[in-house]
Structures are given as structure tokens and as C-alpha cells.
Amino acid sequence: xxxxLAALPLAIIATGALMxxxxxxxxxxxxxxxxxxxxxxxxLYYSGTTFDASSKQMFNRLMEFKxxxxxxxxxxxxxxxxxxxxxxxxxHLRKGVxxxxxxxxxxxxDFDADDVLFTFNRQRLESNPYHKVxxxxxxxxxxxxxxxxxxxxxxxxxxxVKFVLNHPEAPFIANLAMDFASIFSKQQADQYMKAGTPxxxxxxxxxxxxxxxxxxQKDSVIRYVxxxxxxxxxxxxxxxxxSITPDASVRYAKLKAGECDVMPYPNPADLKQMKADPNINLxxxxxxxxxxxxxxxxxxxxxxxxxxQALSYATDKQAIIDSxxxxxxxxxxxxxxxxxxxxxxxxxxxxxxPAKAKKLLAEAGYPDGFTTTIWAMPVQRPYNPNARRMAxxxxxxxxxxxxxxxxxxxxxxxxLKRAKAGEADSLLIxxxxxxxxxxxxxxxxxxxxxxxxxxxxxxxxxxFDDLLIKAKRTSDIDKRIxxxxxxxxxxxxxxxxxxxxxxxxxxxxxxxVKGFKIDPLGGFYFYNVSKED
Amino acid sequence: MFQFIFRRLSxxxxxxxxxxxxxxTLIHMIPGDPIEVMAGEHxxxxxxxxxxxxxxxxxxxxxxxxxxxxxxxxxxxxxxxLVTHEPVxxxxxxxxxxxxxLSICAAIFAILIGLPxxxxxxxxxxxxxxxxxxxxxxxxxxxxxxxxxxxxxxVFSVTLGWTPVSGRIDVVYWIDNTTGFMLIDSWLSGxxxxxxxxxxxxxxxxxxxxxxxxxVIARMTRSSMLEVLNEDxxxxxxxxxxxxxxxxxxxxxxxALIPVITVIGLQVGTLLSGAILTETVFAWPGIGKxxxxxxxxxxxxxxxxxxxxxxxxxxxxxxxxxIAYGVVNPRIRHSR
Numbered sequence: 001x002x003x004x005l006a007a008l009p010l011a012i013i014a015t016g017a018l019m020x021x022x023x024x025x026x027x028x029x030x031x032x033x034x035x036x037x038x039x040x041x042x043x044l045y046y047s048g049t050t051f052d053a054s055s056k057q058m059f060n061r062l063m064e065f066k067x068x069x070x071x072x073x074x075x076x077x078x079x080x081x082x083x084x085x086x087x088x089x090x091x092h093l094r095k096g097v098x099x100x101x102x103x104x105x106x107x108x109x110d111f112d113a114d115d116v117l118f119t120f121n122r123q124r125l126e127s128n129p130y131h132k133v134x135x136x137x138x139x140x141x142x143x144x145x146x147x148x149x150x151x152x153x154x155x156x157x158x159x160x161v162k163f164v165l166n167h168p169e170a171p172f173i174a175n176l177a178m179d180f181a182s183i184f185s186k187q188q189a190d191q192y193m194k195a196g197t198p199x200x201x202x203x204x205x206x207x208x209x210x211x212x213x214x215x216x217q218k219d220s221v222i223r224y225v226x227x228x229x230x231x232x233x234x235x236x237x238x239x240x241x242x243s244i245t246p247d248a249s250v251r252y253a254k255l256k257a258g259e260c261d262v263m264p265y266p267n268p269a270d271l272k273q274m275k276a277d278p279n280i281n282l283x284x285x286x287x288x289x290x291x292x293x294x295x296x297x298x299x300x301x302x303x304x305x306x307x308x309q310a311l312s313y314a315t316d317k318q319a320i321i322d323s324x325x326x327x328x329x330x331x332x333x334x335x336x337x338x339x340x341x342x343x344x345x346x347x348x349x350x351x352x353x354p355a356k357a358k359k360l361l362a363e364a365g366y367p368d369g370f371t372t373t374i375w376a377m378p379v380q381r382p383y384n385p386n387a388r389r390m391a392x393x394x395x396x397x398x399x400x401x402x403x404x405x406x407x408x409x410x411x412x413x414x415x416l417k418r419a420k421a422g423e424a425d426s427l428l429i430x431x432x433x434x435x436x437x438x439x440x441x442x443x444x445x446x447x448x449x450x451x452x453x454x455x456x457x458x459x460x461x462x463x464f465d466d467l468l469i470k471a472k473r474t475s476d477i478d479k480r481i482x483x484x485x486x487x488x489x490x491x492x493x494x495x496x497x498x499x500x501x502x503x504x505x506x507x508x509x510x511x512x513v514k515g516f517k518i519d520p521l522g523g524f525y526f527y528n529v530s531k532e533d
Numbered sequence: 534m535f536q537f538i539f540r541r542l543s544x545x546x547x548x549x550x551x552x553x554x555x556x557x558t559l560i561h562m563i564p565g566d567p568i569e570v571m572a573g574e575h576x577x578x579x580x581x582x583x584x585x586x587x588x589x590x591x592x593x594x595x596x597x598x599x600x601x602x603x604x605x606x607x608x609x610x611x612x613x614x615l616v617t618h619e620p621v622x623x624x625x626x627x628x629x630x631x632x633x634x635l636s637i638c639a640a641i642f643a644i645l646i647g648l649p650x651x652x653x654x655x656x657x658x659x660x661x662x663x664x665x666x667x668x669x670x671x672x673x674x675x676x677x678x679x680x681x682x683x684x685x686x687x688v689f690s691v692t693l694g695w696t697p698v699s700g701r702i703d704v705v706y707w708i709d710n711t712t713g714f715m716l717i718d719s720w721l722s723g724x725x726x727x728x729x730x731x732x733x734x735x736x737x738x739x740x741x742x743x744x745x746x747x748x749v750i751a752r753m754t755r756s757s758m759l760e761v762l763n764e765d766x767x768x769x770x771x772x773x774x775x776x777x778x779x780x781x782x783x784x785x786x787x788x789a790l791i792p793v794i795t796v797i798g799l800q801v802g803t804l805l806s807g808a809i810l811t812e813t814v815f816a817w818p819g820i821g822k823x824x825x826x827x828x829x830x831x832x833x834x835x836x837x838x839x840x841x842x843x844x845x846x847x848x849x850x851x852x853x854x855x856i857a858y859g860v861v862n863p864r865i866r867h868s869r
Contacts, residue, residue, distance in 0.1 A: 047573075139581075215707065219628065243704060243816070244816060245700075253690060253698045257690055257698050414566065416573070
């Protein structure tokens with residue numbers, strides 16, 4: 001009974017929020033999500049599942065990605081000024097932005113500079129009282145280098161905040177549009193801290209976003225109502241429900257039966273049937289990802305550029321696309337996906353040519369080939385739906401030029417750990433973009449700094465690295481494009497990894513769902529979505 | 534009697550120690566690192582890895598971790614999930630009612646169908662009916678749960694539209710989580726249609742989960758009945774001219790039921806382990822799905838704690854069956 005009473009205010013909030021629309025029927029949008037979020041604080045976790053449930057619906061950021069693109073536009077900041085030296089970013093905040101109400105927190109003031117300071121200081125300053133709450137590990141913030149980048153954050157007045165950086169960093173603005181930069185309410189945080197229950201902030205936070213969370217039952221359902229005071233205007237549906245359904249075939253069954261309106265991550269094998277279904281719209285977009293085979297240049301014979309080029313010639317990528325992606329992918333030639341700015345279209349890919357491969361191998365001193373291993377990931381990813389099958393195709397192709405490869409696989413955590421320790425000869429892996437900036441691919445996967453981290457090839461090339469650093473240090477977009485295009489040329493010649501595929505992302509929705517757009521960064525936003533009866 | 538119960542209970546302690554040791558060793562023996570799994574392709578630096586390991590207590594030698602774990606259990610603390618940071622016990626308690634609800638409904642289904650089918654098969658021994666019951670129950674027993682669930686779902690939910698595909702209740706009902714049992718909560722909510730929606734959501738998962746126990750019960754009932762029906766006192770009863778149904782129900786069934794009840798008790802384990810697959814297919818928010826996910830995430834405290842609780846429940850049920858048996862049958866009580 002106690003629990004029932006505690007839930008009562010929730011019901012009141014829900015009803016209250018729905019009053020506004022009482023004249024017409026309540027519209028509910030059901031999204032069959034793939035799993036339970038780890039929590040509701042996007043600062044603490046990495047997974048897309050958590051972001052979809054928290055940051056995408058409940059929060060806003062200073063800068064935001066324009067829906068359906070990787071372009072960054074102002075969010076809670078009205079505008080931003082950058083100093084000439086690129087070290088000071090001054091954000092002018094939006095006025096009159098309301099925070100949501102939860103069962104035990106009612107905001108008494110609008111969003112202002114204090115909330116911005118609280119959000120970032122919690123993640124970067126050990127002295128912040130909230131820093132240690134929830135484990136005290138802000139992986140994403142640190143991974144994007146924000147801990148080392150931000151020197152200071154200054155509140156100029158209630159609606160102006162200055163970020164001072166240690167060095168110029170062009171991708172900084174795009175980083176602020178990422179999930180970990182979602183703005184929390186300092187007032188709510190203070191209230192919980194005072195009550196001695198700071199951890200509640202990570203379970204039941206309020207944001208300024210289009211939907212407010214009303215109820216969460218682990219592994220079952222998350223319920224939201226549209227936030228009626230949302231500063232961009234109320235969302236088009238009144239209620240949003242995440243019906244948690246981990247199995248892709250079951251999600252599809254639910255979509256067919258009308259039990260959900262939108263579903264993520266369909267099985268590639270179901271796509272054909274979905275296309276033919278008159279009740280389903282199958283939306284697609286090229287994903288912001290790349291699946292590749294990394295050559296470990298620290299291991300013999302992959303230190304020799306001719307061997308890397310030879311194996312790139314020896315692999316029939318189109319066959320991989322046809323068999324592994326069943327059409328839901330395209331051959332990749334560059335380390336960044338084609339939808340990203342600065343993509344170098346003039347590069348000519350290594351065309352499948354076993355004779356040329358053999359010639360190069362002979363030049364490198366391996367006329368009869370050699371024996372090696374190919375590592376295959378044990379998990380499915382958008383950039384690689386079946387690594388085992390992919391490895392088998394590569395194995396066959398290589399055998400034709402005399403390279404005898406055996407396939408190795410480990411449990412996922414073990415795989416990553418050993419790969420980072422440099423144990424693999426060559427391995428299948430990939431990347432999905434975080435913020436739409438080329439730096440997020442090139443620097444994360446190929447810089448000297450990333451050796452021992454995301455740079456599984458362990459490849460460190462000074463000319464290439466210099467270009468990346470120069471591109472980081474300027475905010476002149478034309479210059480950045482030039483640097484990145486040059487970097488891609490070096491990458492192509494050196495072939496530290498073999499780009500294999502950019503996958504196409506499919507999202508099936510019911511026919512009566514309007515306004516849904518696929519986010520190239522992989523998130524699910526429902527603010528603009530409506531349902532026709 | 535008390536001595537008998539005491540003897541039974543004293544056996545439980547070594548069993549518990551065995552379970553903790555076994556789950557702890559097995560989950561730590563599988564290669565994999567929870568921190569790497571959490572970080573994914575992003576990776577973590579060696580220094581942050583060490584920092585996180587220290588924070589989660591994973592840097593301690595295994596025997597220290599084991600003793601910490603056992604010490605925690607003795608103090609009623611199963612630890613916190615490495616992923617959500619929530620106490621294992623709390624997560625268990627929010628998910629367990631869903632599993633119990635499903636298991637009870639599955640057990641009711643299994644008994645309601647399995648028992649009469651077994652009785653009739655025994656009475657009509659050698660007929661078509663008997664053969665079909667035996668064939669069906671053998672099929673049911675060997676049915677891969679995952680496949681069976683998807684098959685039923687495609688036929689009844691997608692094609693015929695008779696039952697919902699998955700979940701516990703239609704999304705239009707916003708039911709407060711009062712008891713955790715959806716049948717009760719939906720009834721309490723008083724919302725029109727909520728209760729029947731909850732019932733309809735239970736049908737397919739109960740059938741899927743109840744199929745194997747149903748097959749076992751049917752076969753057990755049949756063989757037990759056959760044995761009893763050949764006893765002298767049944768012949769005597771028949772010779773006395775008692776109505777045939779009376780002979781079967783009153784004289785035969787009562788005696789035949791004793792081993793059947795034991796089997797039903799043992800099916801608790803089958804139900805709880807079968808729930809893992811059934812829950813995954815039907816997106817049923819119970820402990821089965823929770824355990825499977827935590828194994829793949831290497832969430833050690835959840836796996837250890839969860840399995841320990843489930844094992845405890847199975848032990849308790851078996852203990853109760855044992856004791857009940859001892860109460861009913863003095864020969865068992867005194868034989869040891």
C-alpha cells in the first residue's frame with residue numbers, strides 16, 4: 001500500500017500533463033526499444049539505449065544536432081561567440097526555459113547559467129559535491145578529452161557562460177551537442193543533496209526536454225508524457241511509451257501486430273518482408289559508421305606497407321557486402337563515411353585484383369604468402385552484422401594469393417582487451433560516430449595518441465598526425481576540410497586498416513507514423529513524430 | 534519429526550556453501566572483463582581501467598573477493614550491480630513478482646492439462662487417445678522453448694491476432710506497480726479492460742513455459758495410475774460394484790497422486806530455468822532475462838546473487854516437499 005501511495009503523485013502529474021489535451025483523444029506513440037537503460041543520467045553511461053531513454057527525450061544541451069543531420073545548431077544556448085585565438089567560447093543562454101516537474105521536485109526558477117556550471121563541474125571537478133555520486137566515473141566526458149581541454153568555466157551573468165580552453169579545439173562545439181553534455185537542474189541536485197539522497201538525481205532527473213519520465217519498470221516499460229511547457233512547443237504526441245523488447249524477431253512481430261509504432265535494429269533477413277508490408281514504412285539512411293579490418297603494423301609482416309596494400313587488393317569487398325550485409329551496406333574506401341564532410345571522393349579504392357596482390361607480396365618478399373590470423377568479433381554491430389562470416393570470406397580471398405589465415409575469436413570484453421594489448425595480427429572492428437566531426441573518426445582511430453586505445457592498427461605516422469592536429473587547432477572549416485582530405489590520401493597510401501563497409505541503417509515504422517527521421521548518429525528522437533488515425 | 538526436519542536442514546548449509554563457491558568460480562572462469570564490456574569500442578585507458586577496477590573491488594585477489602562476497606551474504610548484502618550500481622536484492626525484488634506470476638500460471642496450465650490427460654491415457658490404455666497423449670507429451674518435452682514460443686507467437690498473435698505478442702499489459706493502461714503482480718495491480722487499478730488485458734498477455738507465455746512440466750506431469754500421472762490400477766484393492770473395489778468413475782477418482786487417483794505431487798514440486802526448478810528463455814522471447818520483465826543479460830555483461834554480483842536466490846528458492850521448495858512427504862509417509866520419516 002505504501003508503494004501505491006508513493007505512486008499517486010506520479011499519476012497526478014501524468015493526469016495533469018494530459019489535461020491540456022483532454023478535448024481530444026490521447027495519442028500514444030509506442031517505441032519497441034531493444035533493452036533497459038543502465039540509468040537515466042547520460043553523463044554516467046556509454047550506451048545508445050541509455051541515451052535514447054534519457055538525453056534524447058528528457059534533456060537539452062547547449063548545442064544540439066539538427067534533426068536528421070550531423071549539423072550543430074544552438075539548443076539551450078541562443079548563440080555562441082568564439083574568441084580569435086579559439087580559446088574562449090561565450091555562450092548566450094536562452095531565457096524562459098522551464099525544467100520538468102517530478103514526483104518530489106518542483107522547480108521554482110527557469111534554466112540559467114548555474115545549471116550549466118553544475119552540469120560540467122560535476123564531471124570535471126573532483127571538488128564538486130556530486131563528482132563522486134554514481135561511481136564518479138565520467139567515461140564519455142573524459143574520452144572526448146573534455147577533462148584536459150576545459151581550463152575553466154565562468155558565469156558572466158545569469159544568462160552568459162564562458163568556457164576557457166587549454167588549447168584551441170575545433171570539435172569542441174560538436175562535443176557540447178553530445179549526450180554527456182545534457183543540462184541538469186542544479187536546483188534539483190541541491191535539493192537531493194540537502195535531503196541526503198544525491199543518488200536520486202541519477203535515477204529520477206528532470207530536464208528541459210520534450211518528454212518527462214513518469215514511470216520506469218526495469219526490462220518492461222518506460223512511460224513518458226509530453227512536457228507541456230517545453231520551450232520549443234509541446235511534442236506532437238501526448239504520451240510516449242518505450243516497450244522494452246530485446247529480441248528483433250519479437251519486435252518485428254509487435255510492429256506487425258500494431259503493438260508498436262517504431263522499432264530499432266531489424267534483422268537484415270527481415271528487411272525484404274518489411275519492404276513488402278503495406279502497413280510498414282521502411283526508412284533507411286546511410287549510417288555514420290565504418291567497419292574495417294585493422295592490420296597490426298607492429299606485427300610481422302604487416303609492418304610492410306606493401307603487404308597491407310597487397311591484402312587490400314586481395315579482398316573482394318563487394319562479395320562481403322552482398323553476403324554479410326545482404327545489400328544493407330556499401331563498400332567503404334576511406335576511414336570516414338561518405339556522408340561526413342571532408343570525405344575525399346577523389347581517392348580510388350584498391351580494386352579486387354589477386355594478380356596485383358600476388359605481385360606486391362612477391363615484392364615484399366612473400367612470393368608464397370605467409371600464415372597469419374584474422375580476429376572476428378563475437379558481437380553484432382551496425383557496421384558489422386556478422387564478423388565471423390566476414391572473416392571467412394576474407395580468409396578464402398587471401399588463400400587465393402597464398403596467405404593462409406586462421407580465424408580467432410574471443411568473448412567481447414576479452415577481445416577488446418587483447419586487441420588493445422596488440423595481440424592480434426589483423427582484426428575486424430569498426431566505429432560509429434559520436435558527434436559528426438571527422439576528428440571523431442580520424443583522431444580516435446588513427447592518431448598516435450590513440451595507440452593502445454582506439455588505434456588497433458598501432459599505426460603512428462607523423463605527417464598524418466600533424467595534419468590532424470592542425471585541423472583540430474583551427475575553426476576555419478575550409479582549412480579543416482583541406483587537412484582532412486590530405487590525411488585521407490596518406491591513409492590510403494599507407495593502408496593501416498582496410499575499410500570494408502559503411503552500413504545502411506533501417507528503421508521500420510507503422511504507416512501512420514509521420515515525421516520520424518533517422519538520426520545519422522544513431523539516436524531515436526520522438527519530438528517531431530505524430531500519429532495519424 | 535523435529536529430528537527429521539533438523540537433519541534435513543543441516544544438509545542445506547553445505548549445499549549453500551557449494552552454490553556460492555560454484556557460481557563464483559564459474560562466472561570468474563569465463564573469460565571477459567566487465568569494464569571492457571561497458572566501454573565497448575571506445576576502450577578505456579590502462580590507468581582508468583585500474584581506477585575503475587579498484588572502485589568496483591575487481592583488483593583484489595579472487596579469494597578476497599570471494600570472502601567479501603560470502604561476508605556480504607552473511608550480512609544480508611548481495612552487493613551492487615556493476616552496471617546500474619543498484620543493490621542486487623532491490624533489482625531482484627522488483628523483477629521477481631513477474632517471474633512468480635508467470636510460473637504460477639504456467640504451473641496451473643501444466644496441472645490442468647497434464648493431470649487429466651495422464652489419467653485418461655491410463656484409463657484408456659492402448660487406445661488412440663493414449664497413444665496421442667504420449668506422443669504429444671514426448672514432443673512437448675523435447676520442444677525447444679525458443680522455437681515453440683516464436684511459433685505460437687506467429688500463429689496466434691501475428692496471423693490470427695488472438696493474443697498480444699509480448700509484454701505484460703497493453704500500453705494504453707498505465708498501471709501503478711503496487712504489488713508487482715500485474716493481475717492484482719490491474720484488478721486494483723479498476724481501469725476498464727486492464728485486467729483482461731493482463732490475462733491475455735499471460736496466455737502464450739504460460740503455455741510455452743508450462744509445456745514441459747505439462748508433458749512430465751502427464752507421463753508421470755499415466756504411469757503412476759497404471760501401477761495403481763493393477764493393484765488388488767482396485768479389483769476388489771470394482772468387484773464390489775462401485776461406479777467406475779468412483780473407483781478411478783476416489784480409490785486410484787488418490788494413491789497415484791503421491792509421486793505426481795513430488796514431480797510437480799520438482800518442476801519448480803524447471804519453471805524457473807525455463808523462465809529464462811520464455812522471458813527473453815516474450816519480453817517478460819522477470820529474473821530470467823535479468824540473469825542472462827548480466828552474464829553477457831559480466832555483472833558478477835548480479836549473476837552470483839541472482840543464482841544464489843534462485844537456488845535458495847529451489848532448495849526451500851524441495852525441503853518443503855521432503856518434509857511434507859515425511860509427514861504423509863511415516864516410512865520416509867523413520868528410515869533415515
